Amino acid sequence: MSDTPLLEVDGLTRRYGARIGCADVSFRLWPGEVLAVVGESGSGKTTLLNTVAQRLAPSEGVVRYLMRDGTVRDLATLGEAERRFLARTDWGFVHQHPADGLRMNVSAGGNVGERLMAVGARNYGEIRATAIDWLGRVEIAADRIDDGPRTFSGGMRQRLQIARNLVTHPRLVFMDEPTGGLDVSVQARLLDLLRRLVAETGLAAIIVTHDLAVARLLSTRMMVMKSGRVVEDGLTDRVLDDPQHAYTQLLVSSIL
């Protein structure tokens, strides 16, 4: 294991006017680690995710990232082009609603191939072959490659969004309620798939979820948020089996 964290977050705060989105959040994420961020609606999970992922500007605090070249950069110092390049090559972002992360008027193969082209792939045959391979990995039949996401079910769209994000082998993927809004049986299959892909690719991930079962299944470590603040963090099994904070105890007991 590397002795440098992939991501270092210190004192991260995001306000919306006078309202707190998230406040004074600090954590380390190591290469290959999956961190779940849990908490009830409005606790600041999405705000934290978007602020770490540079989709929202922080009000205070620092996010440092271990770049592929081995340097550690304060992300606030990246230029816009550098930030976009990082988000396209080294990061993925899986939205709760696939329509927010897919190009709905482009074929399934195009959705995956476009990402490869963004990182420099030019050979049409190779791009198509890689797209077919990734569609297979997310259990979408090769004969759907020319169909658009509009003709897909919700679960298929989400799997396509995952393929689009993972095809370029990012080192870090942000996921906002990746199984939210899906039927329970579809959720279970998607969770299984995500768990397998995370294990196979060794990527690090931050997963926002209000569902403790999702955290249990996918994450090694978790942070519990309440009113924008982290009230407890630790290894997922420890937090869920032996919650220390009264709020975590309430969350855990409410699902038993």
Ligand SMILES: Nc1ncnc2c1ncn2[C@@H]1O[C@H](COP(=O)(O)OP(=O)(O)OP(=O)(O)O)[C@@H](O)[C@H]1O
């Ligand atoms: N664009 C915004 N403008 C103003 N306030 C916002 C905005 N987005 C979020 N907030 C506020 O920030 C706080 C945290 O919201 P956030 O969406 O991050 O929570 P969450 O835990 O992700 O909730 P949910 O699970 O419902 O998505 C809430 O008080 C919310 O009202």
